[in-house]
Amino acid sequence: MKTYINPNQIDWKKISERPSITTDNLMPLVRKVFKEVEKDGDKAISKYTAKFDKVNLANFQVSENEIALACTKVADPLKKAIKIAANNIEIFHNTQIVNKEVVETTKGVFCWQESRPIERVGVYIPGGTAPLFSTVLMLGIPARIAGCEKVVLCTPPNKFGEIDPAILYAAQLVGITEIFKVGGIQAIASLTYGTATIPKVFKVFGPGNQYVTAAKQFAQQCGIAIDMPAGPSELLVMADEKSNLNFVAADLLSQAEHGEDSQVIALLSSETMIEQLSLAVETQINALARRDTASAALKNSRIIVLKDLNERIKFVNQYAPEHLIITEQEPETILCQITNAGSVFIGPFTPESAGDYASGTNHTLPTNGFSTTYSGVNVDAFVKKITVQKITENGIKNIGETIEVMAEAEQLQAHKNAVTIRLKNLKNEN
Numbered sequence: 001m002k003t004y005i006n007p008n009q010i011d012w013k014k015i016s017e018r019p020s021i022t023t024d025n026l027m028p029l030v031r032k033v034f035k036e037v038e039k040d041g042d043k044a045i046s047k048y049t050a051k052f053d054k055v056n057l058a059n060f061q062v063s064e065n066e067i068a069l070a071c072t073k074v075a076d077p078l079k080k081a082i083k084i085a086a087n088n089i090e091i092f093h094n095t096q097i098v099n100k101e102v103v104e105t106t107k108g109v110f111c112w113q114e115s116r117p118i119e120r121v122g123v124y125i126p127g128g129t130a131p132l133f134s135t136v137l138m139l140g141i142p143a144r145i146a147g148c149e150k151v152v153l154c155t156p157p158n159k160f161g162e163i164d165p166a167i168l169y170a171a172q173l174v175g176i177t178e179i180f181k182v183g184g185i186q187a188i189a190s191l192t193y194g195t196a197t198i199p200k201v202f203k204v205f206g207p208g209n210q211y212v213t214a215a216k217q218f219a220q221q222c223g224i225a226i227d228m229p230a231g232p233s234e235l236l237v238m239a240d241e242k243s244n245l246n247f248v249a250a251d252l253l254s255q256a257e258h259g260e261d262s263q264v265i266a267l268l269s270s271e272t273m274i275e276q277l278s279l280a281v282e283t284q285i286n287a288l289a290r291r292d293t294a295s296a297a298l299k300n301s302r303i304i305v306l307k308d309l310n311e312r313i314k315f316v317n318q319y320a321p322e323h324l325i326i327t328e329q330e331p332e333t334i335l336c337q338i339t340n341a342g343s344v345f346i347g348p349f350t351p352e353s354a355g356d357y358a359s360g361t362n363h364t365l366p367t368n369g370f371s372t373t374y375s376g377v378n379v380d381a382f383v384k385k386i387t388v389q390k391i392t393e394n395g396i397k398n399i400g401e402t403i404e405v406m407a408e409a410e411q412l413q414a415h416k417n418a419v420t421i422r423l424k425n426l427k428n429e430n
């Protein structure tokens with residue numbers, strides 16, 4: 001990890017740049033796959049599954065028997081853990097349901113919002129070196145709470161044409177039954193256009209590698225929505241002299257092991273902490289099965305010392321991390337000044353991995369600085385809001401002149417007339 005001691009504010013952006021990820025060079029391939037899937041459907045899916053996943057499949061859809069068999073292969077302790085996590089996620093996300101509230105803006109003028117679920121959504125679950133069954137919970141549960149009629153799950157098969165049993169167990173637990181052994185660009189293309197086997201959806205959710213990210217970006221140009229711009233995982237930890245640096249090291253490594261393009265930042269209050277933190281990282285990384293991945297990620301990572309608390313807060317808000325851990329003293333006070341972060345973890349006993357799995361919050365979060373404008377996935381991401389208004393006779397009398405004056409000023413005579421004709425009608429009836 002590169003180290004910076006009290007860097008000048010004008011250098012902050014440069015020293016904290018994310019690993020360079022560009023999808024421009026992938027777009028010719030993305031367009032090619034999308035074009036073939038649109039034209040040839042399942043035939044193109046078969047072609048690219050064989051090419052990229054090295055497996056020939058006669059049928060992409062996971063059968064009920066496959067799901068039932070997979071569930072028997074998941075160890076009971078893992079089943080119990082998944083159920084506990086699912087319960088916590090459901091409890092938290094149930095609080096996000098907004099009840100209809102009718103507001104009378106002017107006497108006789110009533111306005112409100114009606115929530116409607118997105119009818120068909122697609123869920124992409126990575127299944128490579130780390131099959132993310134936890135993401136099934138994070139996306140499937142809010143989709144169910146929102147009331148989405150159809151949830152379609154795509155995840156890449158292994159070389160034997162199988163899906164990780166934990167992914168299938170989590171899917172059946174949250175009520176997802178339409179599951180397809182399709183990954184990468186071809187999965188996003190199939191959800192975008194639909195094939196004879198795979199249903200078309202209106203919005204796609206889920207993380208993925210650079211190919212999936214590029215495909216999701218292209219899918220937006222083809223008329224469907226995505227959850228958010230996504231990139232490699234990232235974490236920033238704020239720590240002061242009283243922080244437990246062994247905890248800090250463990251948290252940094254927990255994100256570094258995600259991928260070689262991940263980035264972690266230790267934002268420290270004193271340079272006297274650097275040596276102890278570096279030693280803790282070095283000691284802990286040697287015990288990791290994914291130490292090579294974590295080591296590569298640390299090359300993209302930083303230790304930054306800013307002695308002034310206000311400067312540390314400014315740095316966090318400029319960096320806009322996906323995950324933020326605050327282990328400093330009085331973390332709630334610091335939290336009040338944080339404006340840009342995907343998910344925040346407060347205090348020494350709140351590791352980021354709690355949010356990844358089981359505390360209840362969602363781990364599908366904006367990366368690459370997009371927490372300045374995007375929220376993490378929540379129930380609202382699976383619904384759209386329809387505004388409604390109802391105006392009574394007295395209401396149109398009260399607001400009518402306002403509408404007429406504004407419409408006339410914009411030279412939209414028909415807009416004005418739509419009110420005027422009603423007011424005349426009411427006057428004639430009286």
